[in-house]
Amino acid sequence: MNPPIQQTLPPIARKQRLAVFKFASCDGCQLSLLDCEDELLAVAEAVEIAYFLEASSHFEPGPYDVALVEGSITTPHDAERIQEVRRQSRFLVTIGACATSGGIQSLKNWADHQEFLRCVYARPEYISTLNDSTAIADHVTVDFELRGCPINRHQLLEVLKSLISGRRPRTPTHSVCLDCKRRGTVCVEVAQGIPCLGPITQTGCGAICPSYDRGCYGCYGPAAQPNCDSLTSQYLNTGSTHETLIPLLHNFNADSPPFRDAGNRLRQSAVLDSSGGRP
Amino acid sequence: MDCGTEVRRTEFLPTDQLSTLIATLRADGFRTIGPTIDQGAIIYDEIESADELPRGWTDRQEAGKYRLEKRDDDAYFGYVVGPHSWKRFLFPPSAVVATADRGDAGWDLRTPDHEPPRYAFLGVRACEIAAMKVQDRVFLEGPYVDPIYKKRRDAAFIVAVNCTQAASTCFCTSMQTGPRCKGGFDLALTEIDGGFIIESGSAAGDDVLQRLPTAPADETAFARAESARQQAVDQITKTMDAEGLRDLLLQNLDHPRWDEVATRCLSCTNCTMVCPTCFCSSVSEVSDLTGDHVERHRQWDSCFNIDFSYMNGGVVRNGIRSRYRQWLTHKLASWHDQFDTSGCVGCGRCITWCPVEIDLTEEVAAIRRSPGDPSRPAADTESKP
Numbered sequence: 001m002n003p004p005i006q007q008t009l010p011p012i013a014r015k016q017r018l019a020v021f022k023f024a025s026c027d028g029c030q031l032s033l034l035d036c037e038d039e040l041l042a043v044a045e046a047v048e049i050a051y052f053l054e055a056s057s058h059f060e061p062g063p064y065d066v067a068l069v070e071g072s073i074t075t076p077h078d079a080e081r082i083q084e085v086r087r088q089s090r091f092l093v094t095i096g097a098c099a100t101s102g103g104i105q106s107l108k109n110w111a112d113h114q115e116f117l118r119c120v121y122a123r124p125e126y127i128s129t130l131n132d133s134t135a136i137a138d139h140v141t142v143d144f145e146l147r148g149c150p151i152n153r154h155q156l157l158e159v160l161k162s163l164i165s166g167r168r169p170r171t172p173t174h175s176v177c178l179d180c181k182r183r184g185t186v187c188v189e190v191a192q193g194i195p196c197l198g199p200i201t202q203t204g205c206g207a208i209c210p211s212y213d214r215g216c217y218g219c220y221g222p223a224a225q226p227n228c229d230s231l232t233s234q235y236l237n238t239g240s241t242h243e244t245l246i247p248l249l250h251n252f253n254a255d256s257p258p259f260r261d262a263g264n265r266l267r268q269s270a271v272l273d274s275s276g277g278r279p
Numbered sequence: 280m281d282c283g284t285e286v287r288r289t290e291f292l293p294t295d296q297l298s299t300l301i302a303t304l305r306a307d308g309f310r311t312i313g314p315t316i317d318q319g320a321i322i323y324d325e326i327e328s329a330d331e332l333p334r335g336w337t338d339r340q341e342a343g344k345y346r347l348e349k350r351d352d353d354a355y356f357g358y359v360v361g362p363h364s365w366k367r368f369l370f371p372p373s374a375v376v377a378t379a380d381r382g383d384a385g386w387d388l389r390t391p392d393h394e395p396p397r398y399a400f401l402g403v404r405a406c407e408i409a410a411m412k413v414q415d416r417v418f419l420e421g422p423y424v425d426p427i428y429k430k431r432r433d434a435a436f437i438v439a440v441n442c443t444q445a446a447s448t449c450f451c452t453s454m455q456t457g458p459r460c461k462g463g464f465d466l467a468l469t470e471i472d473g474g475f476i477i478e479s480g481s482a483a484g485d486d487v488l489q490r491l492p493t494a495p496a497d498e499t500a501f502a503r504a505e506s507a508r509q510q511a512v513d514q515i516t517k518t519m520d521a522e523g524l525r526d527l528l529l530q531n532l533d534h535p536r537w538d539e540v541a542t543r544c545l546s547c548t549n550c551t552m553v554c555p556t557c558f559c560s561s562v563s564e565v566s567d568l569t570g571d572h573v574e575r576h577r578q579w580d581s582c583f584n585i586d587f588s589y590m591n592g593g594v595v596r597n598g599i600r601s602r603y604r605q606w607l608t609h610k611l612a613s614w615h616d617q618f619d620t621s622g623c624v625g626c627g628r629c630i631t632w633c634p635v636e637i638d639l640t641e642e643v644a645a646i647r648r649s650p651g652d653p654s655r656p657a658a659d660t661e662s663k664p
Contacts, residue, residue, distance in 0.1 A: 042567070046569070160568070165570055174585065175584075177552070187632055191362070193344075230635050231634065238343075
């Protein structure tokens with residue numbers, strides 16, 4: 001996954017043309033756009049929604065000013081289609097864990113893809129898929145990445161506002177802990193011994209899970225400069241097991257490099273199945 | 280509020296009259312904030328009666344670990360400090376500091392002028408009073424007065440509680456901030472069998488105290504209170520040698536210990552968020568979709584947030600080593616240059632609430648054990664925020 005390139009569009013007089021594209025995903029992230037109920041009319045006023053199949057069967061051809069891309073690349077067909085989306089789009093924004101890190105479906109990167117096909121499909125020869133689920137940035141240049149499983153609609157609106165006003169989107173890269181403390185949530189790890197990925201996970205959700213006495217499970221992916229090994233060592237020393245920690249890291253953002261590598265090191269140290277995962 | 284440094288009057292308040300104190304403060308228009316149990320910890324939140332206090336509970340604390348436990352008595356204040364501090368009421372985690380609306384005649388700029396609640400804080404410990412005095416220097420006593428903090432601080436009524444026990448993480452005696460409350464309060468309680476020794480420290484405190492159903496405090500009660508307070512002193516095991524600490528740290532900016540702690544530190548911001556003196560915030564402009572309405576938001580922020588040192592073109596403190604060093608050298612060293620006091624009050628929160636058990640007193644001790652060359656001049660501007 002390449003780092004996103006930070007840039008802004010020069011201001012233009014006409015309404016910006018927005019397109020929403022789906023790859024391998026559950027649709028939850030693009031639904032976040034429709035979930036902007038109070039702001040939806042203002043969004044429709046501010047931009048021309050030119051291509052959004054989830055909302056309308058009417059669509060306009062490209063090129064587009066802004067493409068919101070949901071989902072990961074899992075088929076040869078999609079690997080070609082994303083190239084065309086890139087060609088048609090001035091500014092390409094990936095939305096969600098699938099598009100930015102390969103998503104939950106990247107768990108297949110650790111397994112035998114052909115065996116899955118044989119187990120699931122009566123006629124696997126009709127299925128054309130790739131061995132790995134990969135992020136959009138592994139295939140084309142991405143201008144901005146919006147994290148989350150699903151994305152936060154306030155952050156989506158921030159991206160749209162920034163594109164309309166010609167500035168860089170502001171999405172913080174700090175840990176979830178900072179938001180737990182702002183909202184007054186007591187640390188579930190220190191007070192209850194619940195293993196929590198908050199210290200190494202990027203904020204964006206508003207620190208929801210710990211406020212319900214659940215550990216963060218990292219759905220916004222790694223925070224900036226995450227010290228994953230220190231956290232996993234701590235959890236192993238205080239009673240957590242490899243069986244708990246590996247699936248915690250290899251989860252919605254399994255293939256994001258910091259979580260992928262930290263989880264792989266745990267796999268190796270546990271002498272579990274370490275055959276999979278991309279190098 | 281006039282918070283004198285001397286005790287003006289001392290009485291005995293029976294245990295069952297603690298509710299009267301709370302009711303009196305509420306009747307005077309205060310929003311009473313006190314310790315209460317939530318999410319497995321003793322936090323600070325609004326309480327309406329003494330029933331909401333963590334009576335009969337205590338906390339067991341060590342580096343990276345906090346657990347509630349039942350006591351074998353029904354003390355109201357038999358614990359120390361928890362994850363919250365009073366700063367969240369005086370220096371709110373988020374605030375709108377300005378708004379702008381675009382109209383036909385141009386921009387209409389406004390500063391919100393909300394009247395904050397008048398808070399009465401119940402159960403403020405000596406280290407926490409010291410922390411408020413540190414934040415007073417930051418927010419009130421410099422060239423720029425923070426109006427949000429000032430309004431809340433001026434209106435606050437402080438009911439202190441003298442600690443009668445200590446956690447393994449407490450080191451107020453090293454920082455000379457406690458455990459005895461010596462001023463900075465309106466009323467102060469020491470819990471003993473059957474009630475409280477209640478002292479007034481201000482005219483406002485006198486006014487409330489004379490309306491409470493108290494009895495004169497006798498010599499036995501004084502002796503019990505003194506012995507209860509001494510128990511807290513005796514239980515403190517943690518120390519931090521503050522002698523020459525500023526120069527020690529600033530002469531050791533390249534000490535190998537910074538590399539060692541950086542392998543453990545998560546840069547997660549927890550220590551700064553639970554610290555009762557950390558005061559950093561960031562300010563951002565938030566607009567609506569049309570750009571016609573803009574709000575300027577201020578939020579708690581932290582030197583452990585990589586974005587906090589972002590300046591045009593890049594990040595200044597681009598590594599955990601430099602961020603941890605920034606925090607510790609500011610807190611214990613350059614804070615003296617900036618505010619003429621240490622930034623640490625010895626409450627131990629940063630030790631308890633660090634998920635990976637980093638203990639600043641151990642970091643200081645490690646540098647003290649093998650200091651670098653003291654002839655190197657102290658860098659005195661390195662670590663101001």
